[in-house]
Amino acid sequence: MTTARKQQICLESTPYYHCVSRCVRRTFLCGYDEATESSYEHRREWIETKFKQLSGIYCIDICAYAVMSNHYHLVVHIDKEKAQELSVQEVIDRWCALHSKPVLIQRFLAGDTNSEAEFNACKAIIDDWRTRLANLSWFMRELNLDIATRANKEDKCTGHFWESRFKCQALLDEQALTAAMAYVDLNPIRAGIAETPEKSEYTSIKARLQALKDEKLTAPSLCPFIGNPTNSIIKGLPMRLMDYIELVDWTGRQLREGETGYIESHTPPILQRLTIKQQDWIKACTQFERQRALLIGSSRSIQTATVNFNRSRAQGYRLTT
Numbered sequence: 512m513t514t515a516r517k518q519q520i521c522l523e524s525t526p527y528y529h530c531v532s533r534c535v536r537r538t539f540l541c542g543y544d545e546a547t548e549s550s551y552e553h554r555r556e557w558i559e560t561k562f563k564q565l566s567g568i569y570c571i572d573i574c575a576y577a578v579m580s581n582h583y584h585l586v587v588h589i590d591k592e593k594a595q596e597l598s599v600q601e602v603i604d605r606w607c608a609l610h611s612k613p614v615l616i617q618r619f620l621a622g623d624t625n626s627e628a629e630f631n632a633c634k635a636i637i638d639d640w641r642t643r644l645a646n647l648s649w650f651m652r653e654l655n656l657d658i659a660t661r662a663n664k665e666d667k668c669t670g671h672f673w674e675s676r677f678k679c680q681a682l683l684d685e686q687a688l689t690a691a692m693a694y695v696d697l698n699p700i701r702a703g704i705a706e707t708p709e710k711s712e713y714t715s716i717k718a719r720l721q722a723l724k725d726e727k728l729t730a731p732s733l734c735p736f737i738g739n740p741t742n743s744i745i746k747g748l749p750m751r752l753m754d755y756i757e758l759v760d761w762t763g764r765q766l767r768e769g770e771t772g773y774i775e776s777h778t779p780p781i782l783q784r785l786t787i788k789q790q791d792w793i794k795a796c797t798q799f800e801r802q803r804a805l806l807i808g809s810s811r812s813i814q815t816a817t818v819n820f821n822r823s824r825a826q827g828y829r830l831t832t
Contacts, residue, residue, distance in 0.1 A: 519679045520647055524816040526589045527574070527682040528647060529691040529807070532655055533582040535674045555713040557661060558583055562654050563732035568605045570594040570645045572734035574748060575692035577699060578713040584695040586682070587647065588734055590746070594645035599637055606640040609653065651677050683808030683816050685749055691807065693759050700763050708759055716759055719752065 520528065555578045562585065566573050570593040575586040597605070603616060618624055619633040643649045659672035682688045696716035699705035708716040715733055722730035729735040729752075736755060737747035748755075806813050806820070 519681065519820075520589075521681065521816065521820045522589060522591050522645075524819040525681050525683050526591065527688050527691075528587055528589070529680040529682060529695070530585045530587060530647070530651060531582055531678040532651065533674050533678075535671045554658070554662065557658055558654075559713055561657050565609075565650055565654055566732055568608055568644070569650050570597075571647065571650050573715070573732060574688070574734045575695040575715040576713075577695045577711070577715070579698060579702065584698060586688070586691050586695055587650075589645055589647055591645045594641055597641065597644070602637050602641045602644065605644060647679070681806045681808075681816065681820075683806060683812035686809065687807040687812070688748075689750065689755070689758070692755070693762050696759050697763050708756075708763065716756070720756065723752070723756075 558578050559576070562573060562576065565571070570590040572588040572590060573585060574588055575584070577584045603612075603620070607616075613636065615624075615629065615633055616636060619630070624630045624633060655673050655677070662672050663669055680691070682691050692715075696708060696711070696714055699711040699714060700708070705711040708714070709720045711717050715730070718730040718733060722728075735747040736750055736752040738749075738751045806816055808816070
């Protein structure tokens, strides 16, 4: 039985979510189809460009991503507070950057609303847009609709391109967030299509490494690392970029032990800070999609979030006790 979205997304418990969308028919999202000798590699750029565009409009930050041959991964941060702080003009500008502007809103901007009823109707429309700008379902809907439309046009066909619903997992704490990001960034390596993170095309780790090489503070359109999790002034991921990069490299080596080398006694600082056992970490980074879980986190995090998600019991995957 399908779980309602309102029982999968609860911003009171966490603003972080891991999303996956897969193709529904026997076709390629990206990659090369040997059967038809057709390449769909250009579609990777479609997806990367579109979700970066949407992130600049919606109050939803991209923490990690990977575009694979028949699916893609996103780890996102929903910034509801930012959406609430937007001015009326900013809400209108953001929403109408992608959608046509209703005549009533055009009149509102021109100061040509003639009655209280019209003014209230405009206010209701703008309030609805504000809510949508921090709504993950609307974000994913716009992303998938655009890609499906372009792919169907290119393939000269109609019908569903994606599975009817995207998979969504709530990341309840820092451990779950970091594990999900590493899992996503290591997807090309685990699939055998990349040897190292810096060679993993269309991934967030590749974008972050390139930005570092270019001496930029952060990769364009990606949620920045702020280092100190108690920093309430600067918004971003509660860890250091270098710790995360080292962690991804270390985890990738453990996943491919015997093929690309083994770091015998090296533990990145982030593992020490989060007190995650190496065995638990490897399990988390290899079994994210195998676990039919809506909530990811420690036992305590899952127990607390179950109430907020309005569920009598939660199908959760516990990283630690």
